[in-house]
Amino acid sequence: MDLVFKALADPSRRQLLDRLCSHNGQTLGELCRDLDMTRQAVTKHLALLEAANLVVPVWRGREKLHYLNPVPLHEIYERWIGKFERQRLSALHDLKKILEGDNRE
Amino acid sequence: MDLVFKALADPSRRQLLDRLCSHNGQTLGELCRDLDMTRQAVTKHLALLEAANLVVPVWRGREKLHYLNPVPLHEIYERWIGKFERQRLSALHDLKKILEGDNRE
DNA sequence: TTGACATGCAACCATAAGGTTGCATATTAG
């Protein structure tokens, strides 16, 4: 779970996920195209995404295809974001109240 | 948006959000209780959470109260996680197919 | 008004993170 949050923390990695979202199953070479980063940098990012299980690699000969795994993101939502969503309205209410009262007790 | 992902990347900060979720409006001192970290470390974490607008501070005399702001998390979900949720089933399908086929083209 | 309390600010430190370059390895095409 921590690995997933860590993996999502970097904009380059989110960009890679975005690319895979729009075109699943790309090779490393394809994912590198038009990025101002070396192939090795991309490799490192993909390694973190794989460690977080957000991306699953599949070898086809000398090519490495990358597939999106939506499960970890879904879990993040279920076990983490959802919890805050459930409290969202009451938290917003707290905030509104306290900001209206403008710092008095 | 990047600030929000960065803020969520650290487990201590997620823990602080958790604490605020279960008891909103705590002071710095309260938030520090039973953490194996100095007050200054907590202050730094809270500063990042504030920069990401996940936590809103309200001063009451010499005390600083901390309130949860659910909006950024909601936006993360709306603009980011939701997008992947929408593709979730097809991505799972891709993954299943490719893993079944076990690496042939 | 003075001391205790709640917090802020700044310097400093160790390690992690993101990136590069150079070379090695494995697969495919001619």
Add this chain to the structure above:
DNA sequence: CTAATATGCAACCTTATGGTTGCATGTCAA
């Protein structure tokens, strides 16, 4: 078989990150 292609691995560098300690500031209570 040999070239070119696709990728991996390792060393290295710079900056960010998470943490500490020490001291300063502002507020409340006796």
